[in-house]
C-alpha cells in the first residue's frame with residue numbers, strides 16, 4: 001500500500017470531509033433509497049475498515065460498495081445486506097474496474113496492477129468471504145475481475 005498516497009489524501013480531505021459526506025449522502029440517497037439502510041448496517045458493525053486493503057478509515061472515505069454491480073440487481077437483491085461491504089474509495093474503484101477481487105476467501109490482484117504500488121499482499125486471506133456473500137463475490141470474480 002502506498003502510505004504517502006493515503007497520508008496526502010487524508011490531509012486534503014480532512015477539512016472538507018464532513019461537508020463532502022453530507023453532499024454525497026444527499027445525492028446518493030435520493031437516487032438509491034435503500035443505500036442509507038445498507039450503509040447504516042455497515043456502520044453498526046463498528047469496524048470502519050476496507051475489506052480489500054483492510055486499512056481503517058474515517059467514514060467519509062469508506063463507500064458502501066456493491067459486490068455484484070447494483071445496475072444488474074433485482075429489486076430484492078438491492079436490499080440484500082450481504083451484497084454491500086465497506087471499501088475505501090481507492091479500492092472501490094479498483095474493485096469496480098475488475099482490478100481486484102475476492103474469491104474463495106482470498107484476495108486476487110489483476111496482472112494489470114503489477115506496475116503500480118497499491119498492494120503489498122503478504123496475507124491473501126480475507127475473512128469477509130462467507131456463505132451469505134460468496135455468490136456475489138463469485139459473480140464478481142467470474143464476470144468483472146480481469147485476471
Ligand SMILES: [Zn+2]
Nearest residue numbers: 050053088091
Ligand atoms: Zn482499501
